[in-house]
Amino acid sequence: MSAQLLVLAKTPVPGRVKTRLCPPCTPEQAAEIAAAALADTLTTVTATPGVRRRLVVEGDHPAPPGWGRTAQRGTTLGQRLAHGYADTRIAGVASLLIGMDTPQVSAGLLAAAVERLDDDAADAVLGLAEDGGWWALGLRDPAHGQAIRDVPMSTPDTGARTLAVLRARGLRVAQLPALRDVDTWADAQAVAALCTADSRFALAVATVLSPVGAP
Known part of the structure; x- marks a missing residue:
């Protein structure tokens, strides 16, 4: 089975992204x-071998060369996620x-997740986030994305609820390594420390956040 990697982005x-970094950041920072x-x-996704790539985006941000691009639909995050799977679904492609x-994610980790989707022992892969949410969800059949439409997002039990609704559909779910995602100033510092030396995120944290100082 081939696979595609979807990046859900704003x-x-x-004033519309990373507002929990304010303060100490300004909206521009x-x-x-x-x-x-x-x-x-x-x-990182571009560097992941053997996959198709698609940006599922809110707003006018362009997709990189060689990528597909799909506009987000829906009011809630759960709806946008469910539509993201449905609107990009390709028959026979996970x-x-x-x-x-999660700018610290590596191409190796993504490639390993895709390999798990090729494993007959798993119908889905789920990467939980340290704050109780999740950072990755892979589905052998993207039609199952509808299962998360009504799952409350951005709560301490989002990951557990997502796992429960997938298992309720009879899906066998393999879990990926947990990662920390960036919501707060403390997250930004911690994740920047995990990034590679050439990371634009780590540089932005160093040059934009550091002068502001910790709250």
């Missing part, structure tokens, strides 16, 4: 952090969806 517009996180994520909040 166009980095001041928070948008720079978001833009750097998205850029690192797109670079979908692995990640966001733009």
